[in-house]
Each structure stands twice: as structure tokens, then as C-alpha cells.
Amino acid sequence: MEILQQFKELIPPLSKEEYKQLEANCLDEGIREPILTWNSYIIDGHNRYNIAQKWNLEFKTESKNFQGEDEVKEWMILNQFGRRNLSNYQRSVLALQLEEVFKQKAKNKQGTRNDLTSSKSLEEVRTHKELEKVAQVSHETVRKVKKIQEKAPEEIKAKLATGEVSINAAYKEIKKEEKKEEKKIIIETTKEQRLNTNKIQAKIYNENCVDFLDRFRDGSVDLLLTDPPYSTDIINVKEFIDTWLLKSLNKVKETGRAFICIGAYPIETYTYLQTLLKTNWIVDNPLVWTYRNTLGVTPKMKYNLNYQFVLHLYKETSKPLDNRITNEMFSVQDINAPDGRVGDRFHTWQKPDELAKRLINHTTKEKDIIIDPFACTGTFILNGADLGRETYGCDIDKNALKIAYERGCTKGL
Numbered sequence: 001m002e003i004l005q006q007f008k009e010l011i012p013p014l015s016k017e018e019y020k021q022l023e024a025n026c027l028d029e030g031i032r033e034p035i036l037t038w039n040s041y042i043i044d045g046h047n048r049y050n051i052a053q054k055w056n057l058e059f060k061t062e063s064k065n066f067q068g069e070d071e072v073k074e075w076m077i078l079n080q081f082g083r084r085n086l087s088n089y090q091r092s093v094l095a096l097q098l099e100e101v102f103k104q105k106a107k108n109k110q111g112t113r114n115d116l117t118s119s120k121s122l123e124e125v126r127t128h129k130e131l132e133k134v135a136q137v138s139h140e141t142v143r144k145v146k147k148i149q150e151k152a153p154e155e156i157k158a159k160l161a162t163g164e165v166s167i168n169a170a171y172k173e174i175k176k177e178e179k180k181e182e183k184k185i186i187i188e189t190t191k192e193q194r195l196n197t198n199k200i201q202a203k204i205y206n207e208n209c210v211d212f213l214d215r216f217r218d219g220s221v222d223l224l225l226t227d228p229p230y231s232t233d234i235i236n237v238k239e240f241i242d243t244w245l246l247k248s249l250n251k252v253k254e255t256g257r258a259f260i261c262i263g264a265y266p267i268e269t270y271t272y273l274q275t276l277l278k279t280n281w282i283v284d285n286p287l288v289w290t291y292r293n294t295l296g297v298t299p300k301m302k303y304n305l306n307y308q309f310v311l312h313l314y315k316e317t318s319k320p321l322d323n324r325i326t327n328e329m330f331s332v333q334d335i336n337a338p339d340g341r342v343g344d345r346f347h348t349w350q351k352p353d354e355l356a357k358r359l360i361n362h363t364t365k366e367k368d369i370i371i372d373p374f375a376c377t378g379t380f381i382l383n384g385a386d387l388g389r390e391t392y393g394c395d396i397d398k399n400a401l402k403i404a405y406e407r408g409c410t411k412g413l
Helices: 006-010 016-029 046-055 069-083 088-096 099-110 116-135 139-151 154-162 167-197 209-213 237-250 266-276 353-363 379-386 398-407
Strands: 035-038 041-044 061-063 203-205 221-226 252-262 287-290 307-314 332-334 369-372 390-394
Touching: 006 041, 006 069, 016 046, 035 046, 041 046, 041 069, 069 088, 069 099, 069 116, 088 116, 088 139, 088 154, 088 167, 099 116, 116 139, 139 154, 139 167, 154 167, 167 379, 167 398, 203 398, 209 237, 209 390, 221 237, 221 353, 221 379, 237 252, 237 266, 252 266, 252 353, 266 307, 353 379, 369 379, 379 390
Parallel strands: 035 061, 203 390, 221 252, 221 369, 287 332, 369 390
Antiparallel strands: 035 041, 252 307, 287 307
């Protein structure tokens, strides 16, 4: 009788050491246990059968009765759980072979219901419980392994089978790659939309802020909107401010305004105000951008900082604000920070698009000129271009510039 091996993929392979030991036992003692079959298919004893064929050993077969392949699969997998010392990864992989079988069972138990959503939910819960029960691992582990089986390359799966890589490590790598792919899709989609809809493009230059500002005549800009490095990233705040702040304000028209994002740190705020209060600009109460979607660790000595200042500067001759929308007219702007989990965060201190749009809409109109001497990945100038403003920025960080170009900025020449 010809014996077929259709179900062999349901059997986790033995390690080299395990196979050698089984082969030695078979050569010493013969093949004592029968090879179990169903409809001429081996359902237990694949390795013993291969050894028998190799060494021309005698063996017996025993046929078992099942209603169909689903019953065979379930029996084979449960048999493996009972006879083999399997890792959680191997147990989860085997259990997933029964997912569709258990779903059908749960569906049959559920019967006919009018509420299809509840029925589907209950069916999934029952399937999860059955998989947990047979695999003796948590549903969360099975869920992670399912993702690994779908996304991981074969070499990673092989390392998981031998224990060289953990389930959590493999899953984290997959999620990391998924986030990269999601972010790439978001960038490409947004860039395409901008290129298709915007007649005005955001220009960004690869140069320092001083050289960039020299491109503009004094009194030629409608809005300075920028997010310079914070005191946590520079050595001497006063020296840094002196290189660019007054020079950039000189570029703004008498009818214009300025928004400067700064860290809400006492020394940084104090240093900026020391300079600004000596100018002919009116220093408004700082705007507060606060965000609720970043928690951090529980503090022991001080409160967690979940806001940043936006210094607002204007003159008696500045154009009136256009902030008639009720929730936008207050000093506190409550907007979630860009979230890496949804793919729209490109650097640590990135400001949300909504905040950029509000400040631009409040203070400028179409075709007005906006500059950002610390444009980074281009959030302010891109949103300005989206709103029909002429926008220009610069940065010296080539990694940031690469992202800015990917998001839709054009290279300034």
C-alpha cells in the first residue's frame, strides 16, 4: 500500500539531535509503534516512516477513522501537544492551523442570530478560547505569532523554531517595519495630494539660518513662524538667540507678526524675554500649546511637562487677528502631539499640523510670505503652502531635509 504524506506540514520538525536519537532507537529496537494512517495518509509516524524507508526496516500500520480532514488536523495537532515538548512559538503555530476549524465550530454553536455583529464577536471569543486551551498559551501570544507567520521572513521563523529569537523580539521588529511602511504611505499620499492641489510649493534650503535670512529684504515678510532648537539641545541659549532672533524679526513687515516656539523651561523663557522686551515688538502673553496624548513616567520630584510656549509678537500696526472660531481664540491651544503610532510623527519636537494651520490662518492671507529659519522636516512651511501662502524655510540637518523633501517640500536653489 502506498502511504502518502499530505499532512506532514502539521508536524513540527525534530531537531537534528532528536532525529538522530529516534533513528538510533529505531535501529536498535525496531519500529515498535504502528504508523497511523487515514485514507492512506500518514497522520502519525512521519519520521519513523522515513527512517524505515532509509534503512529498509519493517513497520506496521494502523488505520483510524475520521469524518474529514478537519477532524484529522485537530487530532494530529492535539496528539502533538500531548507527545512533544514544544515551545510557545511551535504551540501557537500548530494552534493557528486549527483557527478556521474552531471558527466553524463556534459558528455552529452560535446558531442563527439576528445580531450578526454580536454573533461574529462571540464566534471570535470562542475561537480565541479554544486556541488558548489547546495551545496552552495566551491569546496575546497566539495573536503575535499569527502576525509573525504572516509578515516575518523564513529565516526569522527558523530562528523562532530553534529559540534563537523570542516571539516578542520578532513581533516588535514586525511592528517597527509596519510603522515605517505606514509612515511611508502617509508621506507619499500627502505629497501626491500637495503636488496635485498646491500651485504654491514650500521651498526649503540646505543652509544655516543666517545665510537663509540674508535672502530676504528687511520688512518683506508677513509672518515669522519658527520652532528653533530648545535649551536642552544647545550649550549657550543667549549666544544662540543673538545669532538669529533680531535679524529674523527685522525681516517682518510693520503689519506682520511672529510666532516663536520655545521650550517652557524657566531659563529659556527668561533669556528670550530679556532680548524681546528690549525691542519695539509687543510681547503678548505666551500661547500655550498643550497635549494630552503623551504621558511619560510618573514624576517623583516635579510635574511632567505637557505643554510648550509659543511666543507671539506683534506691533500696533500689525493686521488684526482672524481667530473668530471660539476654541481658537484663547491663549491655550489644546491639540494632541503628532503620534508615531499613527505614522505622522517625523521628529521629537514636531508641532501638529492643526496648530500650524491655526496660527497661519489667524495672521495671514493667501499669497502672504512666511519664513521659518528652523524648518526641520517642513511642518510649518508645508501647511503654509497648503493654505496658499508663499513659504520658505531652511535647515542644516540633511536627515530632516530628506524627510521634508519626501513630505512635499521643494529644494531651494
